[in-house]
Amino acid sequence: MKEFLIHGSYLLGAALFVLGLKRMSRVRTAEKGNQIAGIGMLLAVVATLAAVAGLNWGIVIAGVIVGGAIGAFLAKKVEMTGMPELVALFNGLGGAGSMFVALSYYVGHRHQEGGAWAMIARLPESMQKGLTLADGLGGTAAVSTILSLLVGGVTLTGSLVAFAKLSGKMKGAPILLPARHAINIGGIVSVLLLGMIACFVTTGGFSTAALIVIVTLISLALGVLLVIPIGGADMPVVISLLNSYSGIAAAMTGFVLLGSSQGSLMLIVSGALVGAAGIILTGLMCKAMNRSLLHVLAGGFGDTGSSSAGSSEYTNVRSTSPEEVAMLLDGAPQVIIVPGYGLAVAQAQHAIAELDNLLTARGTTVKYAIHPVAGRMPGHMNVLLAEANVPYEKLVDMDEINPEFKNTAVAIVVGANDVVNPAAIKDPKSPIAGMPILNVFDAQSVIVIKRSLSPGYAGIKNELFEYPNTSMLFSDAKAAIQTISKELKDI
Amino acid sequence: MFIIGLYVFVLALFLGVEVITKVPPTLHTPLMSGANAISGITIVGAISSATAAAMTGSSVLAFIAVVMATVNVVGGFLVTDRMLKMFAAPPKKNG
Numbered sequence: 001m002k003e004f005l006i007h008g009s010y011l012l013g014a015a016l017f018v019l020g021l022k023r024m025s026r027v028r029t030a031e032k033g034n035q036i037a038g039i040g041m042l043l044a045v046v047a048t049l050a051a052v053a054g055l056n057w058g059i060v061i062a063g064v065i066v067g068g069a070i071g072a073f074l075a076k077k078v079e080m081t082g083m084p085e086l087v088a089l090f091n092g093l094g095g096a097g098s099m100f101v102a103l104s105y106y107v108g109h110r111h112q113e114g115g116a117w118a119m120i121a122r123l124p125e126s127m128q129k130g131l132t133l134a135d136g137l138g139g140t141a142a143v144s145t146i147l148s149l150l151v152g153g154v155t156l157t158g159s160l161v162a163f164a165k166l167s168g169k170m171k172g173a174p175i176l177l178p179a180r181h182a183i184n185i186g187g188i189v190s191v192l193l194l195g196m197i198a199c200f201v202t203t204g205g206f207s208t209a210a211l212i213v214i215v216t217l218i219s220l221a222l223g224v225l226l227v228i229p230i231g232g233a234d235m236p237v238v239i240s241l242l243n244s245y246s247g248i249a250a251a252m253t254g255f256v257l258l259g260s261s262q263g264s265l266m267l268i269v270s271g272a273l274v275g276a277a278g279i280i281l282t283g284l285m286c287k288a289m290n291r292s293l294l295h296v297l298a299g300g301f302g303d304t305g306s307s308s309a310g311s312s313e314y315t316n317v318r319s320t321s322p323e324e325v326a327m328l329l330d331g332a333p334q335v336i337i338v339p340g341y342g343l344a345v346a347q348a349q350h351a352i353a354e355l356d357n358l359l360t361a362r363g364t365t366v367k368y369a370i371h372p373v374a375g376r377m378p379g380h381m382n383v384l385l386a387e388a389n390v391p392y393e394k395l396v397d398m399d400e401i402n403p404e405f406k407n408t409a410v411a412i413v414v415g416a417n418d419v420v421n422p423a424a425i426k427d428p429k430s431p432i433a434g435m436p437i438l439n440v441f442d443a444q445s446v447i448v449i450k451r452s453l454s455p456g457y458a459g460i461k462n463e464l465f466e467y468p469n470t471s472m473l474f475s476d477a478k479a480a481i482q483t484i485s486k487e488l489k490d491i
Numbered sequence: 492m493f494i495i496g497l498y499v500f501v502l503a504l505f506l507g508v509e510v511i512t513k514v515p516p517t518l519h520t521p522l523m524s525g526a527n528a529i530s531g532i533t534i535v536g537a538i539s540s541a542t543a544a545a546m547t548g549s550s551v552l553a554f555i556a557v558v559m560a561t562v563n564v565v566g567g568f569l570v571t572d573r574m575l576k577m578f579a580a581p582p583k584k585n586g
Binding site for chain 2: 021025026031033034054056063064068080083087091093096100108246251253254260264267270278284370377378383386389
């Protein structure tokens with residue numbers, strides 16, 4: 001009976017994850033979907049507490065209280081602009097969790113009693129008899145332990161590097177080591193090779209333990225090496241991919257526990273679901289930048305043909321003032337706002353919403369053109385604007401809004417750069433050639449609010465700034481928009 | 492047992508792809524953060540490994556695993572809820 005209830009809870013939990021994810025892909029049902037998935041998680045945890053014999057309640061309760069407090073604090077405190085970093089951080093912790101479960105399982109099986117240090121020196125009985133790790137744990141668990149360490153380790157340190165880049169603790173520019181591809185491939189191959197030796201060849205407790213430690217360390221190093229060459233602009237792809245990895249790591253943990261924990265299949269199902277979600281988002285992001293996943297992972301965006309793209313000097317750039325912009329906006333039938341990462345940096349979302357309200361009250365139609373990779377994670381702009389109470393119906397996707405620029409009096413570009421660069425469709429030699437862009441240049445007037453003429457993440461010149469219908473408003477985004485709103489009220 | 496696990500893994504991948512395709516871009520961030528919270532399911536593994544009675548290497552590692560997985564689960568679901576509440580809230584006019 002207990003067995004039935006436990007498996008029933010796990011199965012119901014897994015089904016709730018599926019239902020929750022389904023609802024999370026529709027705006028109206030998304031909030032419910034997240035709650036449903038949360039209930040699924042609660043069921044899985046309760047079932048586990050009931051299922052595990054000889055549970056050390058002290059560890060579990062202390063761990064849940066500490067972890068829950070940290071998680072709740074971070075979730076409550078984070079600014080919407082900081083969402084990408086927080087998701088990266090949580091991602092890394094999920095990967096780390098999987099890695100530590102694998103380590104703990106290995107150590108727990110190596111040694112039943114004794115201190116933390118004693119276990120390193122002593123040999124478990126099974127191995128004294130000349131048995132390998134695979135003999136001791138079972139082949140599936142042994143191999144899965146290695147894979148769990150690899151994927152979990154890469155997810156942990158990769159996410160931490162992404163976190164550092166996103167939060168500005170580390171420069172966003174790619175760091176390119178010489179022979180980095182050889183190093184990375186060598187790292188992955190050696191993890192797999194050493195892992196297999198640990199599983200099937202070595203029979204001594206110490207040599208196996210040493211190999212496990214080495215495998216873990218190489219995996220952690222790989223996570224760093226894989227993410228440092230990837231530039232800031234490619235972060236949406238990286239976060240999606242790491243999200244997928246954290247799911248795969250959880251599924252691998254499920255394989256480690258197959259046969260020894262009743263929750264193992266639950267882990268595999270949920271891990272695979274998250275893995276699939278991450279893969280889909282990764283694909284969407286790559287498509288939005290017209291780049292293959294391999295190309296993104298190889299890193300070093302912008303170092304290929306930027307020199308051939310001609311001079312980076314600007315000529316004939318016209319600058320404007322908030323008063324002029326306000327006059328232009330007064331009476332405009334349609335205005336399209338193009339937000340980018342600069343909007344997030346300047347925390348200008350509320351100022352934009354205020355300008356939107358003013359214009360709407362004057363009978364102007366206001367829309368927002370959302371490029372799929374605007375910001376630092378998929379959908380980042382949508383979250384920011386939602387925070388400022390902009391109705392999501394006003395946020396229009398790239399394909400739908402592009403034909404509308406022709407009928408638009410004013411397009412205001414706030415903190416976006418590469419995603420409005422016409423070089424992507426007009427210059428086949430450009431490093432961003434072929435990337436889908438927002439056709440803002442079709443609008444009658446284009447206002448670009450930007451601090452300076454400095455290039456975006458692709459590191460290339462933006463010809464849009466020289467177009468005859470473009471005027472630059474050199475200023476901090478928030479201050480500029482607030483001044484425009486003020487001027488508009490005075491008209 | 493491994494074969495059952497493999498079947499479940501592959502089929503769940505397909506299920507995930509089917510369930511999640513065609514997500515409107517508006518929901519990309521919350522979906523990612525919600526999926527991220529679900530990857531905290533590794534908490535099941537973390538709890539299962541917390542069986543050592545004494546302070547052993549295994550129990551220290553298990554404690555770390557439980558803490559990290561719980562941060563992922565609790566933080567992930569709460570922050571997703573916070574984001575989605577903003578989408579659901581009727582737009583207030585704050586001139």
